[in-house]
Amino acid sequence: MDVxxxxxxRRSIRKFQDKTVPKDxxxxxxxxxxxxxxxxxxxxxxxxxxxxxxxxxxVSIMKDAxxxxxxxxxxxxxxxxxxxxxxxxxxxxxxxxxxxxxxEDYNHYRWLTDTQSIGAAIxxxxxxxxxxxxxxLWICDIFHCNKEICSWLNCKEELVAAVAIGYPNQSPYPRPxxxxxxxTKWI
Numbered sequence: 001m002d003v004x005x006x007x008x009x010r011r012s013i014r015k016f017q018d019k020t021v022p023k024d025x026x027x028x029x030x031x032x033x034x035x036x037x038x039x040x041x042x043x044x045x046x047x048x049x050x051x052x053x054x055x056x057x058x059v060s061i062m063k064d065a066x067x068x069x070x071x072x073x074x075x076x077x078x079x080x081x082x083x084x085x086x087x088x089x090x091x092x093x094x095x096x097x098x099x100x101x102x103x104e105d106y107n108h109y110r111w112l113t114d115t116q117s118i119g120a121a122i123x124x125x126x127x128x129x130x131x132x133x134x135x136x137l138w139i140c141d142i143f144h145c146n147k148e149i150c151s152w153l154n155c156k157e158e159l160v161a162a163v164a165i166g167y168p169n170q171s172p173y174p175r176p177x178x179x180x181x182x183x184t185k186w187i
Contacts, residue, residue, distance in 0.1 A: 059083060
């Protein structure tokens, strides 16, 4: 894989083909993800992969949460779009922090270190999927119903993100980015 090309061509995909991504490809993508850099080599990431009926159950939980938010006039942002993307995707990977809810001396700096490590694993997962010509969408709208999702899964770990994976059914244009000069200071 040409990494620079993969980075430049990667797009967030919100529409997917009705085509199943084989389990062995998802496993290869996750094998790549766990090779991501990890602060203090803690490897705090945990993954749950949902497909078929289990993915449909997740979509149902998310739709119920959306309806409750709408009834209470709570803002939902892109929540409905994220639900639709998960519904269309072949699989969704739920990403958890294995330590934040369990370590007695867990503090802000450890949380930052683990969050950065998990972000690196997600980015590695996304780039690995790109190598298989798959589309992905990094989703944080799961925070609208993270307690319900964890309860449904009987999971006590902290839900950090979701990544929808599938064969793309769109070719989005590049999103605008701030210039290097706007975000960099040389000293």
